[in-house]
Amino acid sequence: MPEPRYATALGASDLTSITLLGHDLARDVMGNVSFGELAFWLATQRRPSRGETRVFEAVLAALADHGFTPTAIVTRLTYLSAPDSIQGALAAGLLGGGSRFLGVTEDSGRFLHSVLAALPGALPTDHAGWDELALETVRREREAGRFVPGLGHHVHKEGDPRTPRLFEIAAEENLLGPHLSLFAAIGRVHSDVLGKTLPLNGAGVCGAALADLGLPIELLRGFALLARTAGLVGQLAEELRRPVGKQIFLSVDSNNRSVAPEPYLVDPLGEPPA
Structure with missing residues (x-):
């Protein structure tokens, strides 16, 4: 029985070469195509014009970093908790990209x-x-x-x-x-x-x-996450130089207060209390 064949127009490699979008990666892409242009090209499988690249990269710059947003804070706190897991810290921030942020x-x-x-x-x-x-x-x-x-x-x-x-x-x-x-x-x-x-x-x-x-x-949030990835790498780089994650944690830890439990009651119809 023949081996199955999986078609792709993206990356493929053999013993001596790597192709990407039908071009030789080392000779035609590296050093000749910006990362923003490549991201656009990968998503659409058509090379963007200079103007399209400029608008696309302006969007990426606009969304890269907005300071101490929840995505940035959780990235820093995850790194504080697991400094051996850069990927975990980045993933934590990206997973927070939802209806309110990004x-x-x-x-x-x-x-x-x-x-x-x-x-x-x-x-x-x-x-x-x-x-x-x-x-x-x-x-x-x-x-x-x-x-x-x-x-x-x-x-x-x-x-x-x-x-x-x-x-x-x-x-x-x-x-x-x-x-x-x-x-x-x-x-x-x-x-x-x-x-x-x-x-x-x-x-x-x-x-x-x-x-x-x-x-x-369907991929618009993906481009926002692509931009924010660069920002979160910057947040981690700054956390290495000027750490604030521990200060954030200790601020919350030292200012919490104990309160009486408030049971969450659901009526028989499954409606939450007013």
Whole structure:
């Protein structure tokens, strides 16, 4: 019985060579292709243009590190607990990339993509058309009691500095597509529905930019995690030079207080208490 064959257009090797995406890894890729360009190429199996690489790498830079976020703290604390497990510390931080931190990139991209995919006709062609679509979108989400992903930021309440810069870079490279156009329109009109003005956050605009690059919607969080991996390596490098993990642990340990147990009761229907 013949051995099974497993097709791949990615990496393959034999006794004397390694190929990647159909190219000789050592001769054609190493020293000639940036890591960001390669990551894009691996995900799409097409080599990005210079402009696409610039926008993609701007997104990676925007998402790499945000200081002492939960993902950074858990990475440092895991390293404190298991300094022999760098991979464990990195994994701990990456596993914390969810709906509140990092996941907004995916949530925003998916949301915008779903709105655009549901349009019965052609895309808007001017600001007025995009604003009308954005108003309909925000009203629908408000009536359904749902939040619009990418609106608001817990720190940058007056405006996320990453947002205008990403729009600027995309426009410079003629890559300001429908996802970014809809997101920008949401930023212009949402206050008419919500009665308050919220900033478009950087993670949300990153999701819109990645979707406009034609990257798989299902992988948007993966690109955010790729960016954050670099940030977490930086967090560990700083922890080696200026450790704070033990201080964080001791601060919590020395400031805890004992309280009486509060049993969690569930009624017969399985509903939690009000």
